[in-house]
Amino acid sequence: APNAPRLTYLYTANVTLGPTIQYGDGPKGNRVAIPIIGGTFDGPKMKGTIINLGADWGVTDNFGVFNPDTRYGFKTDDGANIYLQTSGPQKQDGLLHLRLLFETGNANYTWLNEIVAVGVLKGGAGSYVVIDAW
Structure with a gap:
């Protein structure tokens, strides 16, 4: 069997969120916008702040699964x-x-x-989430 790819730790991000905006049930599900208003990230090869310009335009589909769709900046x-x-x-x-x-x-x-990267997002306390990235 071929060797499986290895993951290399990139960073942990603490992402600060603004108040959620509800768009309601639409053709793709229940859409929300969650502003991304700041935070920090820190890892072995990169660290800094999260720019106050971005959002998660996520949707909860007909199966009840939330699917985030974020765009933001470091x-x-x-x-x-x-x-x-x-x-x-x-x-x-x-x-x-x-x-x-x-x-x-x-x-x-x-x-x-040029990399393929993955992350695991965990809920934080209130208005932030934590993302570990590899």
């Missing part, structure tokens, strides 16, 4: 802007398993453009 401690998009289903235990997609033109972080 500002690294050395000044790079990194765009981040996440998606993935919520599991029955409440955890969200995320697919992470990065985009940046900063030479120090272009390696992020």
Whole structure:
């Protein structure tokens, strides 16, 4: 059998959220918008703050599964802007398993453009969530 890919820890993010906006039941399910208004991320090769510009445009489908659809940004401690998009289903235990997609033109972080990354989101206390990324 072929060797399985290995995961390398990227960071833990503490993401600060604004008040949820409800759009109600639509053709794809129950849509919400959850503003992403700040936070921090810290890992062995990158750390910094979460830019106050982004949201999760998630939808709960007809099976009752919440599917996040986020777009937001990181500002690294050395000044790079990194765009981040996440998606993935919520599991029955409440955890969200995320697919992470990065985009940046900063030479120090272009390696992020080429990786396959995953995350696990856990609820925090009130207005934030925690995401561990590999």
